[in-house]
Amino acid sequence: MSSVECKVVIGLEIHVQLLTKTKMFCGCALEFAGEPNSRVCPVCLGLPGSLPVMNRKAFELSVMAGLALNCKIANFTKWDRKSYYYPDLPKNYQISQYDLPFSEHGFIEIPVNSGDAKRIRITRAHLEEDAGKNVHTAGNFSQVDLNRAGTPLLEIVTEPDMNSGSEVRALAIELQRIVQYLGVSEASMQKGQMRFEPNVNLHIIKDGKEYKTPITEVKNLNSFRALEESVNYEHSRQLEEFLATGKTMEMGNKSTRGWDADRGVTVLQREKEEAHDYRYFPDPDLLPVKLTDEWIEDMRSKLCELPLQKQFRYVKEFKLSEYDAGVLTAERAVAELFEGAVEQGGEPKRVCNIISQAGLKLANEAGRSMAELNIDAEGVAAIAKMVEANEINAGAAGAILAEMTKTDKSAKAIAEELNLIQKSDASELEGLVDAVIAENPQAVDDVKSGGKKSKAARGFLMGKVMQKAKGQANPKIVSQILAKKFG
Amino acid sequence: MAQKIDIDQVRKVANLSRLDLSSEQLTEFAGQLSSILEYVEKMNELDTDGVEPLAHCLEVSNCFREDIAKESLGTDKTLSNAPEQDGQFFIVPKILDESNAS
Amino acid sequence: MSDELLSLSCRKLTELIRRGEVSSRKAVEAVFSSIEKTEPVVGAYLSTFIDESLERADEIDSKIAAGKKVGKLAGLPIAVKDNMCTTFGATTCGSKILENFHAPYNAAVIERLLAEDAVIVGKLNMDEFAMGSSTENSGLKKTVNPWDVNRVPGGSSGGSAAAVASGMCMAALGSDTGGSIRQPASFCGVVGLKPTYGRVSRYGLVAYGSSLDQIGPLTRDVADAGLMMNVIAGHDDNDSTSVNEKIAPVPDYLENIEKGIEGLTIGVAPQFHAGADVEVLSAIEDAIEVYKGLGAKVVEIDMPHIDYSVAAYYVIATAEASSNLARFDGVHYGHRTAKPEDYIEVYSKSRAEAFGTEVKRRIMLGTYALSSGYYDAYYLKALKVRSLIRSDFTGAFEKCDCIMTPVSPTTAFKIGENIDDPLKMYLSDIYTIGVNLAGIPGISIPCGFDGNDLPVGLQILTPAFTESKLLRIARMFESCTEFHKRRPQKV
Known part of the structure; x- marks a missing residue:
């Protein structure tokens, strides 16, 4: 029997919807739900001739988040176009940030065990626009709704520094708290305002030799529970697969799997990392942003x-x-x-x-x-x-x-x-105690006799006094009076 | 003489460009793009080490708008030019591979 | 009467309209009668709006009759290139893919024209998506040169130049990405101004090469170009690349237009003359002689990188175009293939069916230049070369007030002459392209005729945001020559 040691390694790609009133590059209002395709304008519909103009609030919220994640904020940042064709992406390119994101090299601390913090490194955080939604209903067609198209998103990429489902969950909760604290996002996972895509693989030591399993990216996670369970599931699935096939990580064998919450399993969506060629280049319609140290400090002062x-x-x-x-x-x-x-x-x-x-x-x-x-x-x-x-x-x-x-x-x-003030007037309470003593000779005897029954009987009398006072007697004083009576 | 760009590369580029080209067109483009690219490589005569790339000729930055809502087009106008729509949504043939999204 | 009206300048005609001496209706009717006569031969328009135009003219006339204030272009019949979005009529970009596209919004320049009480009579033909130098690439219509119907009007704003030259509108707007205003202006013997990048809002201009595109006027004289600039220049909140007026204030372009520049120094570069036809060169030399006669001094400047401008341009413009034109996919608007098998075919077949060959070629070239493994060699290299080209101009303007060059190596060429050789067609943009790469303004003014009686254009270039000076320099020549007064008689 050979020895197998196994460590799960997880990095996260996170999208956080920013809490702005309007979309990233146009004035369309951002609201949850609503008539399909009603909050769309020439810009987010990608009509010919339309041009994007950056939402200042979205940018500032991102910088605040970057600062809260201990990132280095760039003094110069720009916008790039990421090209791919998809019906929910009207321009067929997404405005994003490629080689000069506004922030890099940060970290987030998450609570682990009792009272300890673990530091997870943040690779980068950048701003981008969200796509719309493709709705797959019955029938031979799909429907496209662009209400969400152009929503400002903060994309955060972590280093693969997490080693369990519970750490991933802790990070998710911690990040949610942070962005909610800062007013950067409402960050509801159910509403899709915060989306996590874990990249999971295993580092296995078998017979003294180290192997790494192919990375799986997991999608469709809309609760903290799903996030944690999917990672745990991948942990065991990949170990099984490795023991059965010995397959290890190599170029291009990263796969994408979707979480099936009902069955509690991940399902293969895409076998191989497609040869995506996004053809990034600087968006000529947008100007770069220069951040002065003053501006960054001003943002920092808004943190808590x-x-x-x-x-x-x-x-x-x-x-x-x-x-x-x-x-x-x-x-x-x-x-x-x-x-x-x-x-x-x-x-x-x-x-x-x-x-x-x-x-x-x-x-x-x-x-x-x-x-x-x-x-x-x-x-x-x-x-x-x-x-x-x-x-x-x-x-x-x-x-x-x-x-x-x-x-x-x-x-x-x-x-x-509401008559909730406790009676603390000793003479008034003494009257009540006397009345209770007079009405309950048996209990009084039990108290006086000492021994086993004494404590219970004292409690009984106490209760009776409280009852008479309709709960408004100060128990401390009643107890003092009782003590005085019985010595 | 070997062409700068062969038919397989042209096919790949056509695919990236979402252009369904006939094989005659692919062949024609292979020739034309090759001669254009050959001409374009004239740029290599220039030493551009240390030259800052110029993506924008304007030396300006930081253009923002305030976070104030403007009127949207509304569903009817949004869909008014759509080749196929159902009064609420744009309609496309069924998308089977959702994972193609970025 | 109508011909007489149409021979007036825009300034004069709008002044008469404003004073109530001529009605806007009369001016609009004159234009439409000219269109009726000439359009069947020239083919400049993709759409005209006769009823709406007359209605609008009447509105303006009654405003004037009521003594209300009217705008700078009051009652003037003007036309625009069909790549500017309008809520009236279609906005086709000369492409089958947008043949039935009705924009739900107006371009910023359209709003400005309307706010100044212009009457937009129609939309003009162009090379599909502004890709071309002859208007032969229009997917919808053929336009000919009013000076010789067997020749091209130039491009891509060929419809704009032809319509202005043949009196089918008082002035027009075009767009210029690599010479698309100046070259057709030169081929058709009118004035064409490409403003500084960022001077005029691009909002609503269907993008070809976003970092190069700029809207500008085509007019029959220099001052009319100034008048149009007074309307279209300025910042627009919807265009991030339109320059803040605090950084570059917008002057009154007509204010000093008659004032020549004292001690004008003209820069002339050998690189800007190489390869030009003898007749073109001699017209340019004659023009420079005229300036010398006016007291100008000529200095030779060196533009060592200008030879590389066509190469850099065709990488940058096509790269941007490949991305800008990705949105034409048959999903949200525009042509969709009849029976797509799946959604991928909606893209690939719709685009293949509706884009013309030149558009496909440029999309392919641009996609290739941006694709993985080639980005550095082509796109990034081109941006660096662009940087060098801009430095050439910056250096040159330290030695001179303006640079003078031919607009095109030839006068208008024959229809079909260059269509089979894309590279040859691209190379004909050699003198105009560097200007877009550097972002500076340039004007083309009529400066002579060749042996075939075809107009020759003189290109004048000045530093960024000095259109006012540029117009004054151009006006110096115009005020003592008659070339701009000649109109084509053949149509």
């Missing part, structure tokens, strides 16, 4: 602390768990709410619980994001402080938060209105 840095900082600075820090940093608005509340004096763990439990539950129920819930940091801080001061119990926080989404009243006012 990136999610993973935030996540690690929350663990370190606020002693939150990995999990909690991850939840809080998933969305920029949530992280900002958290930080705002802490800044206003909320105890971090307390604030975290209010947001991550009550808050996210509310958002979920409303089908909206936290940012859309009319909850501000001041309110969250106020709630946290009330819990901390035992003015309300932890359970009341959710009710106050829920009410906050509907009114502009202060946390305190809401708590009073």
